[in-house]
Amino acid sequence: MAxxxxxxxxxxxxxELLLTAAERLFAxxxxxxxxxxxxxxxxxxxxxxxxxxxxxxxxxxxxxxxRKHAARIEEIRARLLADLADPDDVRGWxxxxxxxxxxxxxxxxxxxxxxxxxxxxxSDPALHRIMVEEALTSPSLQTIIExxxxxxxxxxAEVSAERGEMVxxxxxxxxxxxxxxxxxxxxxxxxxxDDAATGLADAVVGMWLAPVTPAR
Amino acid sequence: MAxxxxxxxxxxxxxELLLTAAERLFAxxxxxxxxxxxxxxxxxxxxxxxxxxxxxxxxxxxxxxxRKHAARIEEIRARLLADLADPDDVRGWxxxxxxxxxxxxxxxxxxxxxxxxxxxxxSDPALHRIMVEEALTSPSLQTIIExxxxxxxxxxAEVSAERGEMVxxxxxxxxxxxxxxxxxxxxxxxxxxDDAATGLADAVVGMWLAPVTPAR
Numbered sequence: 052m053a054x055x056x057x058x059x060x061x062x063x064x065x066x067e068l069l070l071t072a073a074e075r076l077f078a079x080x081x082x083x084x085x086x087x088x089x090x091x092x093x094x095x096x097x098x099x100x101x102x103x104x105x106x107x108x109x110x111x112x113x114x115x116x117x118r119k120h121a122a123r124i125e126e127i128r129a130r131l132l133a134d135l136a137d138p139d140d141v142r143g144w145x146x147x148x149x150x151x152x153x154x155x156x157x158x159x160x161x162x163x164x165x166x167x168x169x170x171x172x173x174s175d176p177a178l179h180r181i182m183v184e185e186a187l188t189s190p191s192l193q194t195i196i197e198x199x200x201x202x203x204x205x206x207x208a209e210v211s212a213e214r215g216e217m218v219x220x221x222x223x224x225x226x227x228x229x230x231x232x233x234x235x236x237x238x239x240x241x242x243x244x245d246d247a248a249t250g251l252a253d254a255v256v257g258m259w260l261a262p263v264t265p266a267r
Numbered sequence: 268m269a270x271x272x273x274x275x276x277x278x279x280x281x282x283e284l285l286l287t288a289a290e291r292l293f294a295x296x297x298x299x300x301x302x303x304x305x306x307x308x309x310x311x312x313x314x315x316x317x318x319x320x321x322x323x324x325x326x327x328x329x330x331x332x333x334r335k336h337a338a339r340i341e342e343i344r345a346r347l348l349a350d351l352a353d354p355d356d357v358r359g360w361x362x363x364x365x366x367x368x369x370x371x372x373x374x375x376x377x378x379x380x381x382x383x384x385x386x387x388x389x390s391d392p393a394l395h396r397i398m399v400e401e402a403l404t405s406p407s408l409q410t411i412i413e414x415x416x417x418x419x420x421x422x423x424a425e426v427s428a429e430r431g432e433m434v435x436x437x438x439x440x441x442x443x444x445x446x447x448x449x450x451x452x453x454x455x456x457x458x459x460x461d462d463a464a465t466g467l468a469d470a471v472v473g474m475w476l477a478p479v480t481p482a483r
Binding site for chain 1: 294295296297298299300383386387389390391392393425426428429430432433436437440441443444447456457458461462463465466467468469470471472473474475476477478479480482483
């Protein structure tokens with residue numbers, strides 16, 4: 052295969068500029084408060100229809116942002132899974148579950164916008180499905196959930212399901228809280244993403260191991 | 268004081284119609300995807316500027332919806348607090364913390380829209396503050412957090428703060444998940460709001476009692 056042409060390089064660079072501008076504007080002002088035209092302008096594109104040309108609709112742009120980050124988070128998750136020492140240890144599985152997203156944010160350097168963007172997307176009735184399809188259906192995530200369930204054999208299926216949902220919410224919103232606090236220079240409980248991940252993992256282990264009150 | 272005039276009754280009824288229409292449309296389509304004009308039309312108002320006349324901006328309308336529900340949730344919280352049997356029991360405080368919102372949703376009957384609406388508002392950069400001001404600064408909520416902290420004297424301040432934030436996220440998003448599943452007729456772990464509140468309280472107790480890993 053020949054190398055990429057100059058034209059391909061330019062297209063790739065323009066797409067990257069648009070993705071970065073969109074993510075920042077969406078995080079700071081809201082996914083719906085920002086127009087595709089504003090994204091094109093913020094990305095330095097003379098052509099105000101650049102988003103439409105390169106991505107399509109607002110939803111397509113959102114999907115492209117999620118896909119970019121999900122691929123990197125998946126790499127971190129695969130590495131943590133490969134390093135998992137003890138498959139009978141709840142903490143090890145929980146670390147594989149909660150650390151990848153926060154480690155990814157740490158690796159991006161400051162400031163980041165992806166966590167606040169994600170918190171909006173998962174909470175939006177029209178965009179929610181994009182996050183499920185692009186980030187929550189990865190096979191390695193399923194491996195982790197199954198590994199956790201093998202460590203906790205007595206958990207009723209309904210409790211396992213609801214705790215799984217709770218963990219997903221905590222990862223997204225704890226990360227968004229911390230990112231917002233860093234951006235706005237307001238206090239946040241932990242001094243690093245790594246410590247925040249430790250606090251989150253502690254809480255999640257407690258949650259998974261919590262005794263179950265029988266339903267009435 | 269004389270009774271309300273007919274004009275006052277009409278204004279009150281119109282405001283209520285607008286609030287209900289807005290909440291439903293926002294929950295189903297997104298707070299920003301719906302215009303004030305669409306809200307006015309869905310509320311059966313011939314005048315398409317009814318939202319502007321009765322409430323002002325979109326943010327003012329969002330605030331009025333939150334305030335209406337927050338007042339009812341506060342009543343439930345005050346009742347649970349008054350009935351609290353043992354101030355040294357973590358579970359009692361956690362019930363006071365997580366049950367009011369879910370009990371309120373149960374009392375509204377099916378379908379509800381408020382939980383999905385809330386999940387969007389708390390995640391939105393421009394609207395987030397409204398939820399903090401209207402629903403998260405209640406004195407009874409502060410009483411509960413302090414009561415919980417007295418039961419858990421060894422928790423470092425940063426851990427207490429981060430777990431408090433996590434609980435707030437879980438209440439909003441567990442409720443929104445369940446409401447969405449009921450609206451879309453998809454499976455949801457629990458068969459009633461009461462059982463969902465029990466599952467949430469179990470998880471939250473486990474989270475508050477979880478051992479703390481020292482920060483690196």
